Amino acid sequence: MTRRKLTILGLGAAAVLALAACAPGAPSGEGDTTQPPVESADPADFAGETLSYVYFTDGPDEQATRDLIAQFEAEYDVTVELEILPYADLVTSVQARLSGGNAPDVVRLTGLTDFRADLLDLAPYLGEDYVEEFLPGPVQAVTGDDGELLAVPSDLTLNGPFINVDLFNEAGVELPDPEDPWTWEEMTAAAQEVQAATGTPYAFAMDKSGHRVSTVLAQYGTQLVSDGEASLDVAAAEEALTPLIDMMAADTMPRDFWLGSGSRYAGANEIFLAQDVPVYLSGNWQVAQFAQAAEFEWAAAPNPCATECGGFPGGKFMAAFSASENPALAAAFIEFMNNTESQEAFVAASSFLPTRADLAEDGVTYPDRQADMDVFLADLVRTPDVTFAANADPAFSGSATALITAMDEVVAGQSDLPTALTGLQGEIEALVAELDS
CATH class of the missing domain: 3.40.190.10 (Periplasmic binding protein-like II)
Known part of the structure; x- marks a missing residue:
């Protein structure tokens, strides 16, 4: 060597x-x-x-x-x-x-x-x-x-947010500090303030992906699976997902985009590139694309913190x-x-x-x-080790798909969030049991 x-x-x-x-x-x-x-x-x-x-x-x-x-x-x-x-x-x-x-x-x-x-x-x-x-x-x-x-x-x-710096500056909203991450409340408040000042269609967007949503769950201290077991904390998940559901109900997060792809993955990068949203949650793989395609000033931002900080790997x-x-x-x-x-x-x-x-x-x-990239590297240090085990768990992929289906039911008005999450918890437990058998 x-x-x-x-x-x-x-x-x-x-x-x-x-x-x-x-x-x-x-x-x-x-x-x-x-x-x-x-x-x-x-x-x-x-x-x-x-x-x-x-x-x-x-x-x-x-x-x-x-x-x-x-x-x-x-x-x-x-x-x-x-x-x-x-x-x-x-x-x-x-x-x-x-x-x-x-x-x-x-x-x-x-x-x-x-x-x-x-x-x-x-x-x-x-x-x-x-x-x-x-x-x-x-x-x-x-x-x-x-x-x-x-x-x-x-x-x-690593999953994490991007911001449209031009829109933040136009709105006179302070940019996030890479060394001092937002809280979730601070991030959504800043995004909505920029939307109101600049007239963008949306305040916040994220990829339709169980992996991306797992970022939010992890920041609120829960995982779909961990150590070969179902580990979803329904109360923590409800607290984590309520802001997303509320934003989609108000269409400050694109509701039609979320529902338009069914259970399939959909990336919201085109919404961000069209300058229709000031804050977009995706991941570091977008850096190379945005460097070539974005016609505005943008930047990676640190993941917001709730009970935990960091992203999802x-x-x-x-x-x-x-x-x-x-x-x-x-x-x-x-x-x-x-x-x-x-x-x-x-x-x-x-x-x-x-x-x-x-x-x-x-x-x-x-x-x-x-x-x-340094922003993502700093967030990597903040990311709890349990998220790596969760992402690698054999039951994660199926659980992440079930998570998206449960959210779809809520966004479409077919279920309330507590009921959907309780059903999701049961689905994950059944999936883990099936894989163990």
Whole structure:
């Protein structure tokens, strides 16, 4: 490695041969799979080998990935076959490959749920203390029931608001202080004051997304799921969601937009870009788009605080499969792509946030909109660790969809909020029980 050599314990070396011995058609019990403990591996050990990497791209990260792959290939004298799939096809395509005995070596994922039983434990290859190089929150998402390291968190996203600075200045409303976050009451009051002074159609908008709404729940101290259990506090959720429901009832938050997509995700970025709203809750992935598309001055703002501060995380993971023909090389590749220098180059080019503890502490130099990315980095520190576990929970996706359905019923006048949330709590409990069975 450029920072350190890949650690391979005796178990890791044995696993390579064990995989070969247990391959389909290999007779059991033949051959000696024992090897003396191997403490480290030199890049030259992998010369001439080939590695497959299944990947999806968010846009600017693709070239950064290709550049890093070229460095890895040069250093290790190997070939990395990069296969880029549409995100919508990723899970089904990789599952088909696993079923057909053609597992890729490494894959980029947004969650481990679909493949958890198929993933390679990286700890024997990277060392038991390797996880200490990463933030504790993201590590929760990649830790197996028995302490396995099932993937490496490779980048983070964080939900958070943006403001139209021109509209705030026109209204004479004070801009938020990145070092002293708004309360929810202060944010909504400022947004409504700007709307009244400037005549925008709306005061506040957010993406229609259970993930985005989970930001608000977390700020009021509750999660849909946590530690494999339903954990929604109905009273806290009612307090959290009442401002959103009230704004949509008054149409100061776009009601038709919310109801127009059914249960599907819908981004409100076009509403913000049209200058129809002064405050928009989305996430750091919008920074690159707004830098190119916005025709007004804008800025990232800190997440508002209620009982908690910070946002709600998402992110990507790099994992290897236990059926890989090159597990040690796969581990070396994952470590290389996530050492300090590589991860900094990747997240800087892509407007993502780091998962490495050293980068989170020291900061990342971004080529554009540094101040905005620094706002997200500061909010990352404020974000409770429990939100990382909640986002990674196998029941989160289904629970988030049920959350949106429950909100739809309230916004459409088909239910009141307490009743909808009580029903949601029951749905989450049933979903968790189903996944546990």
